[in-house]
Amino acid sequence: MKALTANRLDDGEVVFWKTGQWVERLADAELFADDASGEAAEGRGKSQPNTVIDVYLIDLIESEGLWAPLSYRERIRALGPPNHPGHGKQAEGGAAIEALMHATGASRSTGRVNLIKRK
Numbered sequence: 001m002k003a004l005t006a007n008r009l010d011d012g013e014v015v016f017w018k019t020g021q022w023v024e025r026l027a028d029a030e031l032f033a034d035d036a037s038g039e040a041a042e043g044r045g046k047s048q049p050n051t052v053i054d055v056y057l058i059d060l061i062e063s064e065g066l067w068a069p070l071s072y073r074e075r076i077r078a079l080g081p082p083n084h085p086g087h088g089k090q091a092e093g094g095a096a097i098e099a100l101m102h103a104t105g106a107s108r109s110t111g112r113v114n115l116i117k118r119k
Contacts, residue, residue: 001032001059001061001067002032002033002059003017003026003029003057003060003069004017004029004041005055005058006022006045006052006054007053007054008051009052014077015052016028017029020044022045022052026067026068026069026078027066031060031067038057042057058070058071
């Protein structure tokens with residue numbers, strides 16, 4: 001499955017496509033089972049130049065009965081930035097946040113951070 005995402009121009013918030021309009025929560029997004037329907041929606045989303053930027057499709061996986069982005073980066077985007085006052089607003093309560101944070105997939109985070117020492 002795929003979902004269409006973008007950044008809203010007026011506040012930079014991550015938004016998702018749902019039947020011709022942009023919504024703020026991944027849980028409310030329209031899901032596309034095939035590339036053709038996703039690409040058609042992508043074309044419609046890109047035709048709204050004064051509303052959003054960076055329109056693109058993301059791959060989703062099912063985790064605990066909910067859909068979550070396959071990419072770790074997209075999971076972070078869906079949850080919202082950690083310094084945002086509405087952190088986690090994309091999710092439907094605790095269970096959906098857990099599903100987004102613990103979804104397994106090819107790009108799942110290992111939880112390790114490599115630090116680079118400066119000389």
